[in-house]
Amino acid sequence: MTDTAVAPPSARTRIRRIAENADYQRSTLHAIIDAAYVCHIAFVDDKGTHNIPTACWREGEHLYIHGSNGGRLLKLLAGGTQACVAITHVDGLVLARSAFNHSMNYRSAVIYGSFERVTEDAAKRAALDAFMDKLAPGRNAEIRRGNDKEFAATTVMRIALDEAVCKLRSGPPIDDAEDMGIPVWTGVLPLVQTQAAPVEDAPGPGDVPAYVRQWQGSVTV
Amino acid sequence: MTDTAVAPPSARTRIRRIAENADYQRSTLHAIIDAAYVCHIAFVDDKGTHNIPTACWREGEHLYIHGSNGGRLLKLLAGGTQACVAITHVDGLVLARSAFNHSMNYRSAVIYGSFERVTEDAAKRAALDAFMDKLAPGRNAEIRRGNDKEFAATTVMRIALDEAVCKLRSGPPIDDAEDMGIPVWTGVLPLVQTQAAPVEDAPGPGDVPAYVRQWQGSVTV
Numbered sequence: 001m002t003d004t005a006v007a008p009p010s011a012r013t014r015i016r017r018i019a020e021n022a023d024y025q026r027s028t029l030h031a032i033i034d035a036a037y038v039c040h041i042a043f044v045d046d047k048g049t050h051n052i053p054t055a056c057w058r059e060g061e062h063l064y065i066h067g068s069n070g071g072r073l074l075k076l077l078a079g080g081t082q083a084c085v086a087i088t089h090v091d092g093l094v095l096a097r098s099a100f101n102h103s104m105n106y107r108s109a110v111i112y113g114s115f116e117r118v119t120e121d122a123a124k125r126a127a128l129d130a131f132m133d134k135l136a137p138g139r140n141a142e143i144r145r146g147n148d149k150e151f152a153a154t155t156v157m158r159i160a161l162d163e164a165v166c167k168l169r170s171g172p173p174i175d176d177a178e179d180m181g182i183p184v185w186t187g188v189l190p191l192v193q194t195q196a197a198p199v200e201d202a203p204g205p206g207d208v209p210a211y212v213r214q215w216q217g218s219v220t221v
Numbered sequence: 222m223t224d225t226a227v228a229p230p231s232a233r234t235r236i237r238r239i240a241e242n243a244d245y246q247r248s249t250l251h252a253i254i255d256a257a258y259v260c261h262i263a264f265v266d267d268k269g270t271h272n273i274p275t276a277c278w279r280e281g282e283h284l285y286i287h288g289s290n291g292g293r294l295l296k297l298l299a300g301g302t303q304a305c306v307a308i309t310h311v312d313g314l315v316l317a318r319s320a321f322n323h324s325m326n327y328r329s330a331v332i333y334g335s336f337e338r339v340t341e342d343a344a345k346r347a348a349l350d351a352f353m354d355k356l357a358p359g360r361n362a363e364i365r366r367g368n369d370k371e372f373a374a375t376t377v378m379r380i381a382l383d384e385a386v387c388k389l390r391s392g393p394p395i396d397d398a399e400d401m402g403i404p405v406w407t408g409v410l411p412l413v414q415t416q417a418a419p420v421e422d423a424p425g426p427g428d429v430p431a432y433v434r435q436w437q438g439s440v441t442v
Contacts, residue, residue, distance in 0.1 A: 011268055012268050012269060012271070016292075016293060017288075017289060017291070017292050017293070037311045037314070037325060037412070038309050038311050038325070038327065040261040040263075040272060040307045040309065041272075042261075042263030042264075042270050042271065042272035042305065043263075043270060044265055044270055047232055047233050048233060048303050048305070048333065049263050049264060049265055049270065049303050049304065049305045050233070050263065050305050050331075051261060051262075051263035051272060051305040051306065051307035051331060052307070052331065053307055053309040053327070053329045053331075055325060067238075068238060070238070071237075071238050072237060072238070082269050082270050083270065084263065084269070084270045084271050084272040085272065086261045086272035086273070086274055088259050088261065088274040090258045090259050092420075093258070093356050093357070095356075095357060095360065095433075096364070097364055097365060098364055098365040098366075098367070098371075099349065099353060099361070099364055099365065099366050099367045099371075100367050100368075100371040100375075102353070102356070104258060104259070104276060106259065106274070108274045110271075110272060110273065110274075112269065128320065132320060132323070135314050135316075135323070136314070136316060136410075139316065139405075140320070142405040142406075143317070143318055143319055143320055143403065143405050144318060144319040144320065144400055144403055145319075145320050146319070146320045146321050147321075150319075150320075150321040154321075172420070172422040173422060179365055182364065182365055183425055183426040184360075184363040184364050184423075184425045184426075185363075185421070185423065185424060185425035185429060185430050185433055186421075186422040186423045186425070187419055187420050187421040187422040187423070187433075188419065188420040188422070189357075189416065189419050189432075189433065189436050190416070190417040190418070190419070190420060191258070191414055191415070191416060191417070192414070192415050192416075192417045193412055193413070193414055193415075194412070194413050194414075194415045195410065195411070195412060195413075196411035196412070196413045197411070198408055198409065198410050198411070199313075199393070199408050199409040199411060200406070200407075200408040201393040201394060201407040201408040201409070202405075202406065202407045202408070203406060204404055204405045204406035204407070205404040205405075208406060209406050211410075212316075212406055212408075212410065215410045
């Protein structure tokens with residue numbers, strides 16, 4: 001698929017503040033979701049407005065979540081309640097010459113819509129397999145797959161990437177012209193999510209799996 | 222102050238799923254906020270439920286945010302609307318012997334309440350100074366501070382840490398007894414937010430500031 005806009009900005013996704021940082025391209029949205037292990041889901045119930053973190057992954061034009069059938073989040077979302085999903089990666093602190101022009105570099109995505117249950121068994125299994133493939137490619141062939149009881153106890157839900165917006169900032173600080181003579185260090189202090197040395201619990205047979213061997217030192221973009 | 226619970230769990234903060242991962246201690250909540258540069262704020266307006274990322278910092282028993290007076294988020298929050306703030310740090314992927322027992326290590330905080338404007342000038346300046354001190358300790362003395370116009374154009378808001386809950390998981394995978402014979406690598410693939418080499422825009426006079434010199438290689442806990 002060519003890189004197209006998610007959709008024309010809606011009343012909810014049109015960025016007003018620093019509008020040049022807005023990005024409506026599918027490729028940008030996909031990359032931000034794919035770099036995330038967790039999203040935050042906002043929704044309302046009779047006790048108020050909630051904001052719950054949960055693991056997420058993407059397939060095509062949907063963001064997926066999963067959990068126990070009994071969980072409050074999934075039960076409420078299954079009712080079709082309107083939700084708003086947010087993901088943010090902080091990439092650095094931007095140090096300018098004036099306090100006012102300090103900023104952060106970041107990549108964020110906000111998705112509006114309703115979650116739907118993935119009810120069909122094959123689709124649900126495929127979604128859970130895709131999640132494992134994101135975490136540890138190939139591991140599905142090494143572990144015990146979910147049995148019928150576990151599978152039945154798990155709810156998989158998804159939200160379409162139809163009404164969404166990304167906002168990003170990168171690059172150096174931007175100072176006011178009249179501040180350029182102020183003698184102070186300026187630049188970016190980068191923040192990077194990195195993959196530290198695996199902590200082995202049991203070695204397993206034979207070679208260490210590639211997704212473990214290749215973990216350390218990799219940068220999760 | 223001794224480490225006390227934030228408050229008895231409310232109907233909104235009582236954790237039901239995997240309740241042993243809940244933590245209501247102030248020290249835990251403080252540490253999770255202090256390790257974050259950004260939070261996600263859920264709130265409702267006439268267009269629906271929103272979830273907006275924004276920079277945050279903590280002083281005492283409040284979480285602070287700031288922004289332009291004209292920003293939608295701050296204008297709506299200033300109306301006293303109920304908000305829910307979420308922060309999550311993902312610490313690793315937990316690889317177990319069965320798909321079902323895979324997990325993540327994480328530290329999350331969810332705070333319920335309403336934001337209030339910091340209107341008093343000295344308190345507002347002190348809050349903005351505290352934010353800079355979090356980003357780059359000592360930098361307030363080196364840069365141009367906010368002038369009257371910039372100061373007037375900036376809104377600072379805060380939410381009390383009164384109704385809040387943390388949820389954390391750490392440590393190795395926990396497998397079912399009947400799965401212990403499955404021959405597969407198990408353990409944790411850690412994720413760490415690290416501070417990469419500063420990207421200098423202008424060197425400033427004299428020595429590189431300590432907060433720049435000491436940046437690289439540090440781990441943001």
